[in-house]
Amino acid sequence: MTQKHYAGGILFRTSHPIEANTPVELMMEIPDFITTSVAGPAICRGRVVRAGALPVLEDRWAFAATVLEFELARPFDPRRI
Secondary structure, eight states, rough: EEESSSEEEEEESSSSSTTTEEEEEEEEEEOOTTSSSSOOEEEEEEEEEEEOOOOOOOOEEEEEEEEEEEEEEETTTTTOO
16 A cells, blocks of 8 residues: 655655755654554655755764655565665
8 A cells, every 4th residue: 555645754864965856765664643544664755855964063964855655564575674
């Protein structure tokens, strides 16, 4: 079940820079307190919408990505690491 038209996003950090508009696929746990029809481990697809400069006191880059769609991950899903 792929959810479309989901409005949401996530802030994450990486060890290297990523350009804006880069497509991303993330594995995350959707908590039950978020108002969606599903909760649990999900594969989320979206794109980077903002890229921040490397902060002086941080050792990782910060990025904001919008989540365009997601689907629940099955326990045997080979994409799970």
